Amino acid sequence: MPGTITYYAVIADNRTIHNPYGLVRRLEHDDGPSDESMRTDFSWAVSPMIAQWERGGLGHELVEVSHAQASEIIEYFRMRWTYGESLDP
Secondary structure, rough: OOOOOOEEEEEEEOOOOOOOOEEEEEEEOOOOOEEEEEEOOOOOOOEEHHHHHOOOOOOEEEEEHHHHHHHHHHHHHHHHHHHHHHHOO
């Protein structure tokens, strides 16, 4: 069972935490962290994005967000994926 969960919004260009490209999270376990990204079906899948970002090998920026902000981002994607890309400015 994970201990601490840290969420990150995936942003770049004109994207912010209010309209990110994606959402990733790091789960801290006794035997080390595991990283996951949110998929379009709202499940979580293993992802190398956080480790790549830490090594400077990711083209996007990750911004740590609170659990409440992560919930808002999930709701943003729920609306975006239900009603289409027209939500972005």
